[in-house]
Amino acid sequence: MNESNLIRKIKKGDENAMDILIQSYYPFIYAYVSRKMLMDDCAKDITQEVFLRFLRYLPTYRQEGKLLHYLYRIASNVCKDYYRKMQYHEDISELDYMIEDDTNVHESILNQLKYEELMLWISKLNDIQQDVIILKYFHQLTFKEIADIHHIPVSTVKSRHTQALIKLRKLMKEGGFQHEKI
The missing domain is CATH 1.10.10.10 (Winged helix-like DNA-binding domain superfamily/Winged helix DNA-binding domain)
Incomplete structure (x- = not known):
């Protein structure tokens, strides 16, 4: 299924389409976030937040490129937000x-x-x-x-x-x- 059809179905409330999207892109976003965050527990939560934000902003989403690139951009912003909130310091447990x-x-x-x-x-x-x-x-x-x-x-x-x-x-x-x- 192509990205445009998938997005259209998700906007109409199709939960199967959302599951397909998450299953398709979750591994890529999780890998990116875990490398960025250096903490596995945190990476899972942040990856979930990426998809939640995507859903929250879906009504205003305009497909201008690859969806994966858009998700990477969201992931980058969520990581920055996390660092700001937690005042990240270099503790590696x-x-x-x-x-x-x-x-x-x-x-x-x-x-x-x-x-x-x-x-x-x-x-x-x-x-x-x-x-x-x-x-x-x-x-x-x-x-x-x-x-x-x-x-x-x-x-x-x-x-x-x-x-x-x-x-x-x-x-x-x-x-x-x-x-x-x-």
């Missing part, structure tokens, strides 16, 4: 490691630590730089798609991408986290 039985435990732990370290560095970027890096590298969106999400020129996205990479390189070079060979 317990780390949950999900290790599959058939993988090398040592390698899985190292990969998880590298991923978490990378996400900590990304969290030090400003909001738009975080979005560019997360959407580009974790969701494989093009610069054009990211520009559409944020309603900015592609050249601006590219410059923010470059600035983000420079800042990440500088942060990582200045240190903080040290890897030791085990």
Whole structure:
């Protein structure tokens, strides 16, 4: 079912259409939010809030691009709102490691630590730089798609991408986290 028909049915109150929409887009939005928030419990709540806001603003929604891009924009705003409300500070509590039985435990732990370290560095970027890096590298969106999400020129996205990479390189070079060979 195409997005236009799905939206039309949802506007008419079709709950099946809403279920289809959520099932289709939830994994993408949840992945984006969990990378942005660094806290899994919070990511589920925020992902729910994204879909609630989408429903709340559905009567005024005008389809100008991909629905997924619109949902990413809502998710970005909900994350910003959350940080403002909670006055986010850099506390990372317990780390949950999900290790599959058939993988090398040592390698899985190292990969998880590298991923978490990378996400900590990304969290030090400003909001738009975080979005560019997360959407580009974790969701494989093009610069054009990211520009559409944020309603900015592609050249601006590219410059923010470059600035983000420079800042990440500088942060990582200045240190903080040290890897030791085990």
